[in-house]
Amino acid sequence: MPLLPDSPQSAPSSAADDALGPRSPARRRFVGLGLAGAAALALPAWSLATSAAPAAAGLGPHSDDWRWLVGNWDVRHRRLKERLTGSQDWQDFAGSSACWLALGGLGSVDDNIVELPGDRYRGMTVRAYDPASDQWAIWWLDGRNPTHIDPPVRGRFHGDDGEFVGRDTLRGKPIVMRFRWHEVHGREPWWEQAFSPDDGASWEVNWRNYFTRTAARPTPLARADDAPRDFDFLVGDWQVSHRRLRKRLVGSQDWDQFGGTLRNWPVLGGHGNVGDNVFEFPSGTVRGIGLRSYDPKAKQWLSWWLDGRTPTSIAPPVRGGFAADGVGTFIGDDTLDGKPIKTRVLWSRITARSARWEQACSDDGGKTWETNWTSDFERKA
Numbered sequence: 001m002p003l004l005p006d007s008p009q010s011a012p013s014s015a016a017d018d019a020l021g022p023r024s025p026a027r028r029r030f031v032g033l034g035l036a037g038a039a040a041l042a043l044p045a046w047s048l049a050t051s052a053a054p055a056a057a058g059l060g061p062h063s064d065d066w067r068w069l070v071g072n073w074d075v076r077h078r079r080l081k082e083r084l085t086g087s088q089d090w091q092d093f094a095g096s097s098a099c100w101l102a103l104g105g106l107g108s109v110d111d112n113i114v115e116l117p118g119d120r121y122r123g124m125t126v127r128a129y130d131p132a133s134d135q136w137a138i139w140w141l142d143g144r145n146p147t148h149i150d151p152p153v154r155g156r157f158h159g160d161d162g163e164f165v166g167r168d169t170l171r172g173k174p175i176v177m178r179f180r181w182h183e184v185h186g187r188e189p190w191w192e193q194a195f196s197p198d199d200g201a202s203w204e205v206n207w208r209n210y211f212t213r214t215a216a217r218p219t220p221l222a223r224a225d226d227a228p229r230d231f232d233f234l235v236g237d238w239q240v241s242h243r244r245l246r247k248r249l250v251g252s253q254d255w256d257q258f259g260g261t262l263r264n265w266p267v268l269g270g271h272g273n274v275g276d277n278v279f280e281f282p283s284g285t286v287r288g289i290g291l292r293s294y295d296p297k298a299k300q301w302l303s304w305w306l307d308g309r310t311p312t313s314i315a316p317p318v319r320g321g322f323a324a325d326g327v328g329t330f331i332g333d334d335t336l337d338g339k340p341i342k343t344r345v346l347w348s349r350i351t352a353r354s355a356r357w358e359q360a361c362s363d364d365g366g367k368t369w370e371t372n373w374t375s376d377f378e379r380k381a
Helices: 038-042
Strands: 069-079 090-102 107-114 120-132 134-142 153-158 161-170 174-182 192-195 202-214 234-245 254-266 274-282 284-295 300-307 318-322 326-335 337-348 352-364 369-377
Touching: 069 352, 090 274, 107 234, 107 284, 120 274, 120 284, 153 174
Parallel strands: none
Antiparallel strands: 069 090, 069 202, 090 107, 107 120, 120 134, 134 153, 153 161, 161 174, 174 192, 192 202, 234 254, 234 369, 254 274, 274 284, 284 300, 300 318, 318 326, 326 337, 337 352, 352 369
């Protein structure tokens, strides 16, 4: 059962945390990881206060579509209290945002604090460009519901304005969502949300945001007092050495070795983090985004994967965490060549400047395991 080819036309064959994702195009997974013992480690020299946006690599004209949003912003919100009820009762409140580029500019992530009266919360946005449809997909994760990513809206920019449309539900009924960006290269870009209960025949505008830049170079927003320390060790810039078994679960000992990089930064006040990944496969460069959020009820992390070669969807999350000995074990179900398998990920050898990631698969329900990927992380600075 050969690994999926690592060509730009196919999904990757497996994932390191902040490394690769899918083992099959039909069901793409990214392993969710945490670190219970990381609080005892010294924080890395890479300072949160000086973190920069991952640099775009000139991957085409659309790699600049969101460059205007990179940085830190004060946000002025105006929101309709009750949506699709005929209400005209509006709320005005403040917020803040920080935005980074990812996927060489063909993706972006922003982290947000929303000062909703009586219900301050955090959320993050993930965007990715799909050349096949010439559209951006935009997803939202609300920090109050960290186990769920909203369905995407899709669209594109025309000059200084952009329109993005998708479908969701409100109070159990289907609606159409519309996001519009205006004057994105002006002094005060602004965003508008509208809902339609009648498939676009009529629209109710229910939210507007007005942005004032506070810094051109993005820095993470303030950490929450109750944020877990699990991923402090991973924040920053890394050089990664990968070793991957070419064929899995067939007794092969034929390995590929290649390099890569990772840039990871905190979001959701430390209740989440995002990794921008570059893999130098023998056949070419591959990029992807790993995003995680912490579920305080289960005391576990959820982890999603977005593959830059198939940027129209985010894989379903898997859950995981670390034991008291500092070694993390994460197991999930997947498929290989249409057959069910289990995947196990281990994090180990974690220091302030290094870490080891290891993946294994099992086709007998976890009775035996074959290691098929190792990644050794070395901090750049």
